[in-house]
Structure formats: C-alpha cells, structure tokens
Amino acid sequence: xxxxxxxxTASFWVAAIRIASPLIFATMGELICERAGVxxxxxxGIMTAGAFAxxxxxxxxxxxxxxxxxxxxxxxxxxxxxxxxxVPLGLSQHVVGIGITLLATSLTYFTYRLALPxxxxxxxxxxxQPLPIPGLSSLPVIGEALFSQTxxxxxxxxxxxxxxxxxxxxxxxxxxxxxxxxxxxxxxxGISVTGIRTGAVAIGSALMAVGGAFLTTSAFNSFFFQMxxxxxxxxxxLVVFGSWRPGKALIGAILFxxxxxxxxxxxxxxxxxxxxxxxxxxxxxxxxxxxILVARRATYPKALMIPYQKGER
Amino acid sequence: MxxxxxxxxxxxxxxxxxxxxxxxxxxxxxxxxxxxGASPLSVFYLVAKGAAGSxxxxxxTLTRATPLIFTGLAIAVAFRAxxxxxxxxxxxxxxxxVTVVLGTGTLPLPSVVLIxxxxxxxxxxxxxxxxxxxxxxxxxxxxxxxxxxxxxFIVLLFVSMLLEGVLKDPMGLGWPQSQKVIAEAxxxxxxxxxxxxxxxxxxxxxxxxxxxxxxxxxxxxxxxAVGHNPEGARFVGILVNRTLMKTALLSGGxxxxxxxxxxxxxxxxxxxxxxxxxxxxxxxxxxxxxxxxLGVIASAIFVAGIFVGADAMxxxxxxxxxxxxxxxxxxxxxxxxxxxxxxxxxxWR
Numbered sequence: 001x002x003x004x005x006x007x008x009t010a011s012f013w014v015a016a017i018r019i020a021s022p023l024i025f026a027t028m029g030e031l032i033c034e035r036a037g038v039x040x041x042x043x044x045g046i047m048t049a050g051a052f053a054x055x056x057x058x059x060x061x062x063x064x065x066x067x068x069x070x071x072x073x074x075x076x077x078x079x080x081x082x083x084x085x086x087v088p089l090g091l092s093q094h095v096v097g098i099g100i101t102l103l104a105t106s107l108t109y110f111t112y113r114l115a116l117p118x119x120x121x122x123x124x125x126x127x128x129q130p131l132p133i134p135g136l137s138s139l140p141v142i143g144e145a146l147f148s149q150t151x152x153x154x155x156x157x158x159x160x161x162x163x164x165x166x167x168x169x170x171x172x173x174x175x176x177x178x179x180x181x182x183x184x185x186x187x188x189x190g191i192s193v194t195g196i197r198t199g200a201v202a203i204g205s206a207l208m209a210v211g212g213a214f215l216t217t218s219a220f221n222s223f224f225f226q227m228x229x230x231x232x233x234x235x236x237x238l239v240v241f242g243s244w245r246p247g248k249a250l251i252g253a254i255l256f257x258x259x260x261x262x263x264x265x266x267x268x269x270x271x272x273x274x275x276x277x278x279x280x281x282x283x284x285x286x287x288x289x290x291x292i293l294v295a296r297r298a299t300y301p302k303a304l305m306i307p308y309q310k311g312e313r
Numbered sequence: 314m315x316x317x318x319x320x321x322x323x324x325x326x327x328x329x330x331x332x333x334x335x336x337x338x339x340x341x342x343x344x345x346x347x348x349x350g351a352s353p354l355s356v357f358y359l360v361a362k363g364a365a366g367s368x369x370x371x372x373x374t375l376t377r378a379t380p381l382i383f384t385g386l387a388i389a390v391a392f393r394a395x396x397x398x399x400x401x402x403x404x405x406x407x408x409x410x411v412t413v414v415l416g417t418g419t420l421p422l423p424s425v426v427l428i429x430x431x432x433x434x435x436x437x438x439x440x441x442x443x444x445x446x447x448x449x450x451x452x453x454x455x456x457x458x459x460x461x462x463x464x465x466f467i468v469l470l471f472v473s474m475l476l477e478g479v480l481k482d483p484m485g486l487g488w489p490q491s492q493k494v495i496a497e498a499x500x501x502x503x504x505x506x507x508x509x510x511x512x513x514x515x516x517x518x519x520x521x522x523x524x525x526x527x528x529x530x531x532x533x534x535x536x537x538a539v540g541h542n543p544e545g546a547r548f549v550g551i552l553v554n555r556t557l558m559k560t561a562l563l564s565g566g567x568x569x570x571x572x573x574x575x576x577x578x579x580x581x582x583x584x585x586x587x588x589x590x591x592x593x594x595x596x597x598x599x600x601x602x603x604x605x606x607l608g609v610i611a612s613a614i615f616v617a618g619i620f621v622g623a624d625a626m627x628x629x630x631x632x633x634x635x636x637x638x639x640x641x642x643x644x645x646x647x648x649x650x651x652x653x654x655x656x657x658x659x660x661w662r
Contacts, residue, residue, distance in 0.1 A: 106638030
C-alpha cells in the first residue's frame, strides 16, 4: 500500500480519533489550569492514577461510567493537593508538579501491587464498545471515523465544547481567564483568586484523569505500568501549540493523533529498513518541533506560573 | 491568608526542617503501611535495617547513592539558576552510550589515560544534550521543562535502537545489551570483593568541586543571581543567557557522569534498565538538600537507603517495595512546604 493511500482509508481516521481522545481530555484539563495561571506538571502522574482508578473500579465490579467518575474524583483530589501547595502557599509550580507526578505514579503502582500481589499479566475488563450514532454513522469515511466511536470519545468532543463555552460565555469562565491574566483586578471585584485557581486546577486535573481512564476503559482493556508513556507531557505541548484556545488545541490533538496513527502504519509498510524506534520517536520530536514553531508568537497567560498574594502587586 | 518573610533562619532551624519533612513523610506513609495490613514501626525498622543494618547493607546503599549524587548535583546546579532540567535521565543514558562506545576496545589506552578521556567525552555529550533545550529556551522562549521531558523519551528510544543495532553485543544471546567495557575502562572497586566502586569517590569529589564553583567562583555567583532575580542580574551586567548556557553545560555533564559511573563501575555494560529513574529521583535528592551540593551527598545516601531498605523490607513483610517511591515523592512535597515554613510565617488574617 502506498503511504499516501493510508490517509484515505476510514480505518486510519478511526484510529486517529481514538488516539486523539485521551489527549483531548488531558489537553483540555491542562488548558483550564494554565488559563487560570497554574502550570500543572502533575498531568503525567494524574493520568496514570486516572487510568488505574477507572480500570480498577470496573475490575472490582463497578460500572464503566462509575470507573470514569472514580477516575475524575481521584484526579480532582490530586488537583486539590497541587492547588493547595501552589496557589495559597505559592510554591514552585515546577517542583510541585513533578512531585505530584512522582506521588500519583508511585501511589498507583503501590496500590496496584497491594491489590494484585502476584499478578504477572494484568486482568482484563469489558471495555466501552463502539456506539454508532444512527444516521450520521453511515456517512462515508467521517461517519465511521467520527460517529462510530465509543461513548467516551463523544464525551471528549463534548468536553471541548463545554470548556470553550464556559471559558468564553460564562462569568466563571471570565473569572478563570482573568485570574490567569491579571489576578489583582479579579480580587478587586471581590472574587477570590485562590478559590478560582483552586477550582480550575481541581477540575482540570479531573479531566486529565478521565483522559487516563480512556486508555484503560475504552482504548485498551487493562492497566499496565508506564502506559501513559509521556502523553501528559505531549498534552502540555499541545496547549502551547493551541495558543491556550480549546478549538485550536483540539485541532492540534487531532493532527498529532493522525500523525501518530500514520507513523504506526508507515512502520508496517517500511518493511524494517528503518529501525522501528525512529518511528516511535517521531511523536515526541514532532511535539518539540511544534513548540519551536509556535514559540515566537505564543501569548502565554500573563500570570502563568506567578503566584498571587493578596495585597501584593 | 498571607505569607510574611521571617528573618534569616539560624543554621539549627535550617537543619531542623529537613528532619521535620522526613518525620511528616514517615507519618503519612505509615498510613499506607496500615492499609497494607502491616505495622508501621516494624516496617520502618526493616527498611532502616535493610539500608544500614549490616556492612553489606551499608555498602549497597552507598553503591545505590552514587548515581543519585551525580543526578542530584546536576539538578541542584540547574535549579539554582532556575533552569528546569528534568532531562537528567536522558543525559545519564547518553553518558552510558559514550562510555560503551569508547570503553569497549575502541581506544587501546592504559587505564590512567582511558578513564579520564571517557569522563571528558561523557561530560561533553551530556552537556551538549542539555545545551539544545537551553538554546531553545533563551533563543526561542521554548519552555525547557517540556523539551527536556520529551527528550527523555527520544533518547531512551535512541538507546534502544543502538542496543538492537550497532552497539548490540553479538554474544548477548539476542538481548538488547552492549558488550562489556574492557578492563582498562572499568572503575576499580573501593574495597576488594564489595560492589562499592570508585564512582562513589568521584561523586564525592564532584560534590566538593561543585560546592566550590557555586560558593567561591564568579560563575557560581552569577548562577545564583540569575536564579534569584534574572532582571536584577541583567541590570548589574550579568549575561543572563550565557550564564544559563554554562549552567546547562555543567548540569548536563554531571548527569551524564551518573551513566558513566553505573556502566564503568557497576554494570559493565549498557542495557535499557541502566537507570530505574535516577534522573527523576535526582530532583528529590536536590530538593531535600535545599540545592546545596554538599547536602546532596547526605540526601542521596538517605534516598538510596529508602530504596535499598524497602527492597529488603518487601521480601520480609507483605508491603510492596513501591512504598519507597511513595516515601521519596512525599518527602519532596513535605520538603518544599518545610522550606517555605522556614522562610515565611503564615498569617491567617
């Protein structure tokens, strides 16, 4: 098969949208945190914890949606811890974020080993099944790619619309954007900067965890170590690439996922002439390249990474 | 709630806070031990015994501390200048690659020449690897946290490619591993018959040298100034970008030495499991030491002790050895809070 022909097959786009789904959730989560002025480097660990929490809930007899909910709650808890340390206490967001990633990852592995001491291959669950949307799913190519996915993928797209609507069309969204740009102006309006930032980080972290849970309850059917594999860090790059806008970040995530799906197929048709590791490197290299390309015109939220202290300028 | 700066804390107070952070960590993680159905006191006793209860245990802890001193120093140097190098893991592996490239018979030199040559080359490779993200930061404004993190994945795949390709040991029965380094490229054991090797001595010397650089040289002063207040540093005529470059070179070089020391002193060859995350653990080591190069020695030994002790403990008690990773992560977060409380007073109104 020709490399370009791949781009016109429906199965390629089905895979691309599936690969994009967890990235969309986590990118939206990180975007909310950063728009409120908090860089959340806990993302990689929070996704790991979410992946485990979702899978383990279902494995222990819970409903699939209960798994998603538990993942979101676990994510929000780590978000609250992150926010407590970085918002009122104003600690370094870099150090705390890495600390949250280390803590969430190690707690996950500890819990996994405690719950399943002697297991070598992780047990499987019955994951979300594709739910074709009547009518739309029979459209050529896009019907299969967009409207024959699992419910969690639809939710990912809904989350983009919800985040965009809340950020740009509601008073809360205005407050979130404002604490990321000019916190003292928000405080002057009688709104608590600490409250808004803490809430944003908690909700953002919940979304990251759902992104992790997508992997164990929708894309695959079990949890294994290192399954997040840098996806969290890629989402941080996607937020920058999307100029902190939900719509652009969504396009970035889909482009990235399409590239990822493409590299897997290219690997299959290359016949082993090029080492497979070169293909696996591409997504990470592409993320760095994307950062370089947009860096010059990137407009960071002005208060990103700057702790706010009441009464200080 | 407000934070008010305190007067400069005394040395006793400064030393008290790491201890308070460790105590907090023990209290928090003992809850996990209770969940696991064991007694915290006996588990922590077993960890301490496994880490330092015998000559063998102590040697094992010091051996494990060796790479952590190097990565801890790398992070301490970088974070002091607020250069967020999260890529020590990649730099470590590049150090390992250079060690086996030069140390498997390519250079037929006597040990006294070969080992310094390898060390210089290793440091240069690690330095160059971090120079990339540093240039992207200063020239293009690309955040170095993300680039160094992503480079960890790229470099690990690169190493995997080498180990299945040009560096693959033909006698390795198909395993992705390199050949062993020749005897001339090996760091001798510090004590005959023990695993502790000269890498530990080199790590101690490095810590002292880094301390001298940070406290007694212009470069050290500039690094601290840039980290404390880049605008102010620029105002007094410090070339901020150039200082960040020098910091990157030093930090990358130190992290790469961890890879050299592990291959040359301990493992003998390069494999994909050379480091169980020493690059990331180095962040904790540096923070526990409050970024002090001499403190890094103590905190690296402490963190290594947790890992070695937990391994021994998990064989005896039914508590997963991942408790060590939890303790290390918790101690990082407790430590940053402790440092804050040492410097600021919290006013609730």
